Amino acid sequence: MIRLENVHKAFGDNRVLRGVNLHIPKGESMVIIGGSGTGKSIALKSVLGLVTPDSGTILVDGKDARSGDKDAFLARFGMLFQGGALFDSLPVWQNVAFRLMRGSLKRPAEEARAIAVEKLRRVGLKPDVADRFPAELSGGMQKRVGLARAIAAEPEIIFFDEPTTGLDPIMSGVINDLIREIVVEMGATAMTITHDMSSVRAIADKVAMLHDGVIQWTGPVADLDNSGDPYVAQFISGSADGPIEAVR
Ligand SMILES: Nc1ncnc2c1ncn2[C@@H]1O[C@H](COP(=O)(O)OP(=O)(O)O)[C@@H](O)[C@H]1O
Ligand SMILES: [Mg+2]
Numbered sequence: 623m624i625r626l627e628n629v630h631k632a633f634g635d636n637r638v639l640r641g642v643n644l645h646i647p648k649g650e651s652m653v654i655i656g657g658s659g660t661g662k663s664i665a666l667k668s669v670l671g672l673v674t675p676d677s678g679t680i681l682v683d684g685k686d687a688r689s690g691d692k693d694a695f696l697a698r699f700g701m702l703f704q705g706g707a708l709f710d711s712l713p714v715w716q717n718v719a720f721r722l723m724r725g726s727l728k729r730p731a732e733e734a735r736a737i738a739v740e741k742l743r744r745v746g747l748k749p750d751v752a753d754r755f756p757a758e759l760s761g762g763m764q765k766r767v768g769l770a771r772a773i774a775a776e777p778e779i780i781f782f783d784e785p786t787t788g789l790d791p792i793m794s795g796v797i798n799d800l801i802r803e804i805v806v807e808m809g810a811t812a813m814t815i816t817h818d819m820s821s822v823r824a825i826a827d828k829v830a831m832l833h834d835g836v837i838q839w840t841g842p843v844a845d846l847d848n849s850g851d852p853y854v855a856q857f858i859s860g861s862a863d864g865p866i867e868a869v870r
Contacts, residue, residue, distance in 0.1 A: 623648040623779065623811040624669060629678035631664055638664050639675065640835030646828075651805050651812040653822045653843075655857060656832035657866065662815035663704070665832065666781055669813070670699060682779070693726050700777035700810075704784040706768040708756040715752035718742060718770045727775055741770040745800060762793040769797070773804060780805065782814040786821050798824035819858055822846070831857060833866065 624646040631639040638661040646652045656662050667673040669680055671687030680687055687695060708717050718738035721727050729737075739749050745766040756764055765785070772780055785801060786794035798821050805812045805825070814825050822829055823843065830840040831854050839851040846858065856864030 623650075623683055624652075624813065625679070625681045626665070626669070627679040627681075629665070629668060629680060630676045631661070631668065631673065632676060637835055639668075639678075642678070642832070642835070642837055644830055644837055644840070646811055646813060648811055649809050651802075651814070651825055651827045652830060653814045653816060653826035653828070654830045654832055655816060655819075655822055655854075657817065657857070660832050661835065662832055663783060666783060666813065666815055670701070670781070671695065697721075697726055697775065698778050700772035700775065700780040702765075702768045702772040702780070702782045702785055704787055706756075706764045708764060708767060708771075710756055713753050713755055714742070714747075714759070714767050715739065717756065717767055718752075718774050720771060721775050737774060738770070741774050742767070744773070744804070745770045761788055762796070765789060765793075765797050766800070769800065769804070773808065776808065777810065779811045779813070780808075782812065782816075782825070784816055784818070785814065785825075786816065786818045791820070794818065794820055795824070801825050 626642050626644040629639050629642040642665060654662050654665065664673055668675050669682065715735050715738040718741055719734035722729050722734040722737060739752050742751055747763065747766055759767065782801060785797055789797060802825050814821065816822060826843040828840060829843050829846055831838045833853050838853045839849055841849060846854065849855065852865050856866050862868050
C-alpha cells in the first residue's frame with residue numbers, strides 16, 4: 623500500500639533522509655522508531671506529499687503523491703498530528719467533522735455532526751463533549767478527539783505522529799490500546815512514528831528503525847528484542863553505550 627524507494631531529502635547540508643526504503647503492505651500496522659530529529663516526521667510528510675523528496679520514489683497504492691488530484695489523494699488518509707493540533711476556535715464536533723464539512727467529502731451539517739458524535743463515542747467520549755471547546759478538555763481527551771478526527775472519514779490509511787507525546791504512562795497505554803483496536807477493526811493500513819517503546823509494542827505488526835537517514839532494521843514486533851541489530855538494541859534499552867551517539 624505504501625512504498626518508499628531510495629528516498630533522499632536534505633535541508634541545506636543537513637542530509638536527513640539518505641536512501642530510505644520501506645514497504646507497508648495493505649492492512650498492516652508499521653511503526654517507525656528513531657531518535658528525535660532523525661527524520662521520522664519528514665518521512666511521513668513525504669508520503670502525504672507535504673514535503674517533496676530530492677530523489678527517490680514514493681508510491682501509495684501504486685500512485686505517486688505528486689501526480690493526479692491532490693484532494694482525492696489526501697482524502698484516503700487520516701492523520702493524528704503530534705500534539706493533537708486541534709482548532710482552538712471550533713467546538714469539538716466541528717474539529718472531528720472538519721473534513722466532512724468541506725471539499726469532496728462534504729455532507730450536510732446535521733449528518734457531519736451525527737458522524738462526529740458516533741466517532742467520539744468510539745474513542746470513549748460522551749455526546750456532551752461535542753459542543754465543548756478543545757481548551758476545556760484534558761490532554762487525554764484532546765488526544766481522543768484527534769483520534770476521532772483521524773477516523774471520521776473512514777480512511778484506508780491512517781498516520782499517527784507521536785500519538786502519546788505529553789501523556790502520562792497510564793493515559794498513553796489507554797490511547798495505544800485504542801489505536802490498536804481501531805486500526806484492526808477498520809482494517810486500515812497504519813504508519814505510526816514514535817520514540818515511545820510502549821506505543822511500539824501495543825500498535826505495531828512490524829517495526830522499522832530509522833537512523834542516519836536510512837532504515838537500519840525492519841522486522842516483526844515479536845523480533846524486536848532479538849533483532850541482532852545494535853542500533854535497535856541500544857534504542858530499546860535506552861542505553862548511552864552503543865553505535866548511536868547521544869549528541870545533546
Ligand atoms: N522545513 C524544514 N526546514 C529545515 N529543516 C527541517 C525542516 N523540517 C525538518 N527539518 C530538519 O530535519 C530533521 C528531521 O526532522 P523531523 O523529521 O521533524 O525529525 P523527527 O524524527 O524528530 O520527527 C531535523 O534536523 C530538522 O531540524
Ligand atoms: Mg517528529
